[in-house]
Amino acid sequence: MEELTYRDAVARGIAQEMARDERVVFLGEDVALAGGVFKATGGLLERFGPKRVRDTPIAEQAILGAAMGAAMTGLRPIAEIMFSDFLAVCWDIVANEMAKMRYMSNGQVTMPVVIRTANGAGARFGAQHSQSVENWAMMIPGLKVVAPATPADVIGLLAAAVRDPDPVLFFEHKSLYGTKGHVPVGELVDELGKAKVLRQGNDVTLVALAAMVPRALAAAERLASEHGVSATVVDVRSLVPLDTATLLREIAHTGRLVTIEENPRLCGWGAEIVSIAAHEIFYSLDGPALRITTPHLPLPSADNLEDAVLPTVNRIVKEIVETFD
Amino acid sequence: MEELTYRDAVARGIAQEMARDERVVFLGEDVALAGGVFKATGGLLERFGPKRVRDTPIAEQAILGAAMGAAMTGLRPIAEIMFSDFLAVCWDIVANEMAKMRYMSNGQVTMPVVIRTANGAGARFGAQHSQSVENWAMMIPGLKVVAPATPADVIGLLAAAVRDPDPVLFFEHKSLYGTKGHVPVGELVDELGKAKVLRQGNDVTLVALAAMVPRALAAAERLASEHGVSATVVDVRSLVPLDTATLLREIAHTGRLVTIEENPRLCGWGAEIVSIAAHEIFYSLDGPALRITTPHLPLPSADNLEDAVLPTVNRIVKEIVETFD
Amino acid sequence: MSQTGASQAAQDCEPDRATRLQLYRKMLDVRLVEKRAYDLFMQNLIKGTSHLALGQEAIAAAFGVAMRKDDYSFCTYRGHAHTLVRGASMVGVLGELMGRECGLMAGKGGSMHLTSAEHGALGSYAIVGAHLPIAAGAAWSAQYRGTQQVAVCFFGDGTTNIGAFHEALNFAAVWKLPVVFVCENNLYMEYTPIGTVTAVQHPAADRAAAYALESIIVDGNDVDAVYAVAMRALARARAGEGPSLIEAKTYRHSGHSRADPGKYRPTPEIEAWMKRDPLPMYRQRLVSLSIPEAELAAIENDVRAQVDAATEAARNSRPPPVELAFTQLWADGGFAWRN
Amino acid sequence: MSQTGASQAAQDCEPDRATRLQLYRKMLDVRLVEKRAYDLFMQNLIKGTSHLALGQEAIAAAFGVAMRKDDYSFCTYRGHAHTLVRGASMVGVLGELMGRECGLMAGKGGSMHLTSAEHGALGSYAIVGAHLPIAAGAAWSAQYRGTQQVAVCFFGDGTTNIGAFHEALNFAAVWKLPVVFVCENNLYMEYTPIGTVTAVQHPAADRAAAYALESIIVDGNDVDAVYAVAMRALARARAGEGPSLIEAKTYRHSGHSRADPGKYRPTPEIEAWMKRDPLPMYRQRLVSLSIPEAELAAIENDVRAQVDAATEAARNSRPPPVELAFTQLWADGGFAWRN
Ligand SMILES: Cc1ncc(C[n+]2csc(CCOP(=O)(O)OP(=O)(O)O)c2C)c(N)n1
Ligand SMILES: Cc1ncc(C[n+]2csc(CCOP(=O)(O)OP(=O)(O)O)c2C)c(N)n1
Ligand SMILES: [Mg+2]
Ligand SMILES: [Mg+2]
16 A cells, blocks of 8 residues: 555556556647646656657647547557546547447447546636536447546546546546545556445435545535434446446435535536436435535636535535435 | 428528627528528528628638627627537537636626527438437536427527527427428517426326427327326426426426436436426425436437437337336 | 649559559449439438539549558548448448448448448548548557558548648648548538638648648549559658648539539539549540450449449348447447446 | 748838837736736735736737727737736736636636726637637627727637637638737747647748738737737738738746746747847837936836735735625526526
């Protein structure tokens, strides 16, 4: 075991896979010489050389197009889109090309590509650099979608993503880069499509993702100590494939579902989970489902305003307690 | 009253607004001289001239960027994106620029722009020309989202969209262009954010949009005549603003909710409606909520395959009857 | 027609007799399959839409002959030609158009998405511009693996005004990728003349300098001329000298797609171009080069017979089983998004 | 530095004395506000990120003086300069950076999105390339309304490789829109030198021909020279002759953003450019043109006092009330998505 930041885990995960498999290449803006604008990819150029670790022009369609073409012809590229908001400028390659190619060709083409991107708010970057857009990807058939909450998950899920034969959107949370966690020594490979039960309770099941996971855990502590509410906390980790087995089991166990989403309200992944529960375990639900999200708003820049819209531990506790009353 | 096709209603709606307000301009690919690839905009160039009705290069970012810049400076543009799938190539302008500008500027800038686009499947066009992407827009705070099911709604809602001071995504359904409907003579202006109850029942509430509306109605007939199930049918019409008052009232009345979505499953608008119901009228629900969607798949091209994945009247009836058993 | 570099190249790469017959045969393959596709539409045996390459056969044919078997090609919704010339079967192509199980993708892709990976035909893309960066990616992979494969990317004149064109060209130039971008300038986008929406006269060639590339214009209806520029560009790419951008001037005989009678085009323009139909033009040249009529007729009969046989086979193929719609979203063969 | 057209224009538009003092003052406005922004960061009074224009002041200043009050401007996240020169208040700018209620957008936009619609400063855009087509749209609107307004769009060298650049340039050229595209080439994107990812030497100017535009390069550190090309481009636009694309060579004194010390840049390069700092260079020119030192010092003192006063006012402004976060999504002032 060793302590590692989420940021360093990114470079570690990429390095682990590049060392293992020569077909793994890495490209993006400022990722090589500068080591990434979040300093998450330092040392890779030095270790793997300029043939495998490449700086690109500011041209996200070219970056992802290049990754796609390479993936179709024997490489296993990892492409960085600096901020997840920028997926909008290359959305066609993601949603219409990568996601559909295998299906349209009836399996003639395989698409082992990973898109890493910095997602989420908290850095006072304003409306165009703070969005949680994991739903954009979840909506598109043909994309797998992962969002780690800990350094160990960064490495394990990144390795799983790189080894996966299908396109994976890998959402790193920019407010987690500085956080630390324990990571086992040696190769680390996880599995896509497995949620993690982080805490077991009896009254309510909190389902969270990425930066909302630590907040859900903190809220669960407060619910227990201050309100006598015993909460299960599940880290979804993988939106596609979705571990409905674990989710439905844990929701049924407590009978109450709360999703904690950083994304704005409409069509969030929480809605999907609620709709599955409302269909498949309706009779195990003991009361209203609750979705705690950022309100359906762009993100403001000023620190007090940004803090006011993101789900905080306070708000999570408050909304849950109110629903229980 | 007069009979009009959905296709002709588009041109009628645009013409009504252009005649009324000189600030309304219209641009897109092949929309002027050729009258649109769906022949939905014929006659506009002849009537309003090349200054107001303009053909563009194949450059969707330029089209929507131009519309946005014009909207910010006193015009009220209507921009056509030929197929809604192509929103992916200009998603940044839609999701990051148009949608956020007013908020970021704290109200300094107003964005009266309408994006019309042909949405949906049924024409055997394959995976890149058949998608239902109204959810892409619904997910983005700052966009209003409308999808008419009848010629009268095309005109009335288009007029409302043009007169609205905020950006509106206007999803026409390409499989409806040939359908006919009665339209009142004279100016027609509807209101955004109003669902329509098309049929009143007691056992189940079917919530549908666009091309799924006629299918929901047909399914309701069959449910009544063949299965003794009495169904309410609601046409959502406007996803943002969403008429939750009507929806919740009608769902609560029957106690059972079925959403009928053409879009693929994950994070569809139906999930949002289910999640609202599961929160706000949980105790009025008498049984599981059901979502009928296209499976989470790209659209195949062959006619029998495309028919197999879209929600058909048969499938709607079958799934509802099964849930009731 | 102004030509830069092309005539030079034509001299370097004068095709020999056997190559010329191959070029003729490939053009015929495309011509007769496309005509058949048209007929099948009229019989309502092809649904959806379809974009024919009638009149533009010389470009695909020349590249089909010039390319190495293991090269990659990328094309558009107007891609029957480019798929056939790589070696994909006529049954596979016609079957796909008809939505039959024998289709290249068993009916799942359709006319706009023909793909034959075993022949290096890595897809037909229906979003204008998207495949240019993807082709650059395949070229990057070839460069990385050191295989000397080249990626060839076909697109239309209208495509030169979209962002992906620009990104792909700059990217390919900077990384010196072995990719050949081929703009088939048929003077129209869907219904709108390219000249009315483009700042320069030659939508591709006049942009080459923006990527430090040579400006290359070729008569796209002269299969020998296209063959020559193709050989040169492919050689350049294989030699590690980077991408090329070729503008081939041509004309489509029919409308943009099935739905379009093409009435917006002036009659004199159509007539002038019909006189330059690449097939009769080339047949005449072959005859003038002393290739016996009988030899040409034999090829023609052979191709005709192949197209007839392929049509029959495709007609007799059943529609894809419905279960097929639920396969091959993922590499495991299935479409599950949950456990 | 190679210059096309610029020297010609410089002769046409030699600024008079009053104009020169205006140019100097505007550069100083920017310089001192940006320096103050830097200091406020160090004191942790500005959160988030920020991209300073230190070293690049001449370009914004020249356009600020040359533009008509009712012209439109569009800029990037590096947009404090371009917003100030249009007349936005220093309190509004510094307050926005500090997330205070007195900020131009009351803290809702932040450093990367400065907007002052009343001054025609129609936004700072943080997605590279996005604002080029938007600026074209504003120009279209001016053309449509016949107002002779011009839209000016500022962006960096790195922006020339993204798709939106290409789409906007072609679109503007074809529609002959009154828009001036100004590429501030400071040799770097974030940390990557522009030369390593661009196929041509002059990332904007060498692409002008692709849109049938004149290739214009100007010394972006010489405010008179920029003023001259600005006047010419604005006049051209107002005369209905269409867009211009100007490449102004310049250099930023600090890193890309708050987080960046800019260490990737070779010392000799930095030193050479620091010698060409637009402010001392221009001061010297003014002195050599016999403008009394005292007059310049008075301007300097005045601007310094304004910046101090603005800082004080911004510091004393309260954070925006939290309710403000829930306003102005829609034109009705609210954010409701349901009834
Ligand atoms: C991004 C995008 N915009 C618009 C379309 C609709 N569309 C399909 S083909 C076409 C014309 C393309 O013209 P060109 O590139 O000249 O190719 P051609 O059809 O002439 O071969 C258009 C506008 C599309 N498929 N994708
Ligand atoms: C589409 C997009 N890609 C990447 C970024 C991240 N980014 C912000 S600024 C920048 C560099 C821009 O360089 P340049 O255009 O030269 O402008 P400068 O910062 O030098 O003024 C990058 C890559 C972005 N904001 N948008
Ligand atoms: Mg064309
Ligand atoms: Mg720069």
